[in-house]
Amino acid sequence: MNRDPVAFLKEDMTELRRSNLEWIIRYLEGGSKPHCIVNGKEVLMLNTNNYLGLATHPKVVQASIDATKKYGAGAGAVPVIAGSFDLTREFQEKFAKYKEVEASLLCQTGFAVNSGLIPMLVGKPDIVVSDELNHGSIIDGVRLSGAKRVIYKHRDIPDLEKQLKEAEKGGARRICIITDGVFSMDGDMAPLDKIVNVAEDFGAMIFVDDCHGEGVLGEGKGIVAHFNLQGKVHVEGGSMSKGFGVFGGTVAGSKDLIEFCKNKSRTYLLSTAHPPGVVAANIASIEVVESEPQHVKAVWEHTNYFKKEVQSMGYDTGRSETPIIPLIIGDPGKAQELARILFEEENIYGTPIVFPMVARELSRIRVQMNALLTKDDLNTALSSIEKVGKKLDII
Numbered sequence: 490m491n492r493d494p495v496a497f498l499k500e501d502m503t504e505l506r507r508s509n510l511e512w513i514i515r516y517l518e519g520g521s522k523p524h525c526i527v528n529g530k531e532v533l534m535l536n537t538n539n540y541l542g543l544a545t546h547p548k549v550v551q552a553s554i555d556a557t558k559k560y561g562a563g564a565g566a567v568p569v570i571a572g573s574f575d576l577t578r579e580f581q582e583k584f585a586k587y588k589e590v591e592a593s594l595l596c597q598t599g600f601a602v603n604s605g606l607i608p609m610l611v612g613k614p615d616i617v618v619s620d621e622l623n624h625g626s627i628i629d630g631v632r633l634s635g636a637k638r639v640i641y642k643h644r645d646i647p648d649l650e651k652q653l654k655e656a657e658k659g660g661a662r663r664i665c666i667i668t669d670g671v672f673s674m675d676g677d678m679a680p681l682d683k684i685v686n687v688a689e690d691f692g693a694m695i696f697v698d699d700c701h702g703e704g705v706l707g708e709g710k711g712i713v714a715h716f717n718l719q720g721k722v723h724v725e726g727g728s729m730s731k732g733f734g735v736f737g738g739t740v741a742g743s744k745d746l747i748e749f750c751k752n753k754s755r756t757y758l759l760s761t762a763h764p765p766g767v768v769a770a771n772i773a774s775i776e777v778v779e780s781e782p783q784h785v786k787a788v789w790e791h792t793n794y795f796k797k798e799v800q801s802m803g804y805d806t807g808r809s810e811t812p813i814i815p816l817i818i819g820d821p822g823k824a825q826e827l828a829r830i831l832f833e834e835e836n837i838y839g840t841p842i843v844f845p846m847v848a849r850e851l852s853r854i855r856v857q858m859n860a861l862l863t864k865d866d867l868n869t870a871l872s873s874i875e876k877v878g879k880k881l882d883i884i
């Protein structure tokens with residue numbers, strides 16, 4: 490047949506470019522820090538998940554170097570075959586203690602936790618009740634499971650209750666409520682205390698994905714500690730790649746959960762374990778959060794200051810309650826223009842977030858606070874954001 494089997498590659502990309510939806514990767518020439526060289530230009534970075542600045546913390550970096558020297562660069566196998574180290578056991582024990590749970594597991598990534606574990610926790614005879622703004626990796630995990638998916642309105646407890654009643658009537662084998670802890674586009678939090686109350690009435694399992702909460706909420710321990718719900722949430726998924734500044738997915742919960750996950754999660758069973766340097770850096774990162782509380786404190790001080798200032802300029806920060814601060818603009822073209830001018834003329838690096846990540850009319854740039862920012866950095870960023878916002882008639 491006379492057709493080009495890969496013509497769609499160029500066609501699809503042309504369409505994405507025409508709709509202004511192409512992602513352009515920018516390259517950091519050095520560590521992920523507030524003062525950072527990006528595409529050859531020194532900028533102030535306001536868009537990293539490395540909230541506490543631990544990606545470049547000397548103790549974390551040194552732990553990685555030491556472990557790499559002792560153990561080498563790669564793990565050699567998936568964990569269940571021959572890829573787990575005494576370091577991994579140490580991490581898992583330390584992390585479980587930190588999270589105040591019986592046990593924990595270091596998995597490949599947060600994404601891999603959701604895509605590998607959710608389809609084992611629920612299947613065809615079950616119902617998943619999911620917040621409408623949950624992360625894409627949760628959506629993928631639920632799709633893979635084959636369970637029936639019911640969406641409840643964002644953070645809406647009466648709607649959640651209504652959906653749970655329906656699910657109960659339908660005679661599902663298991664009911665699982667899944668929610669992000671912190672929602673990454675708006676920086677708001679799941680009402681986990683209320684979810685726990687409702688879940689108990691229906692015998693529903695609770696799965697919270699705390700990727701943006703760990704290192705930030707509850708003195709760094711995450712959303713469960715924030716609401717004092719230790720022992721009441723069945724599955725906590727997380728990531729060492731954000732607030733902790735290193736890399737890896739985590740599962741925290743009962744010993745039964747962790748044994749189950751080790752034996753069933755397909756991503757855990759089929760994907761190679763972390764390099765030892767990563768595992769050691771993860772251990773060091775938890776130690777730093779525990780011994781140096783100033784980092785969590787700083788990120789919150791910056792958050793409160795920055796949010797108050799942008800709000801007083803007239804920016805709409807939506808429902809933000811965390812160091813994720815959206816500046817909601819509305820028009821996607823304007824959001825992209827704001828981000829472009831900030832980067833090119835003001836050396837401020839913030840990310841435009843447009844459809845399909847958020848509704849078209851809620852286009853925004855998203856900034857995230859970082860413990861390593863100084864008051865001067867914040868004031869520099871604020872004055873640029875005010876200047877360009879006025880120029881574009883946003884404020």
Ligand SMILES: *Cc1c(COP(=O)(O)O)cnc(C)c1O
Pocket residue numbers: 598599600601624626627669673698699700701727728729730737738
């Ligand atoms: C970032 C994120 C993930 C993915 O975590 P990685 O460790 O980067 O794979 C999953 N869920 C949520 C809510 C996230 O924000």
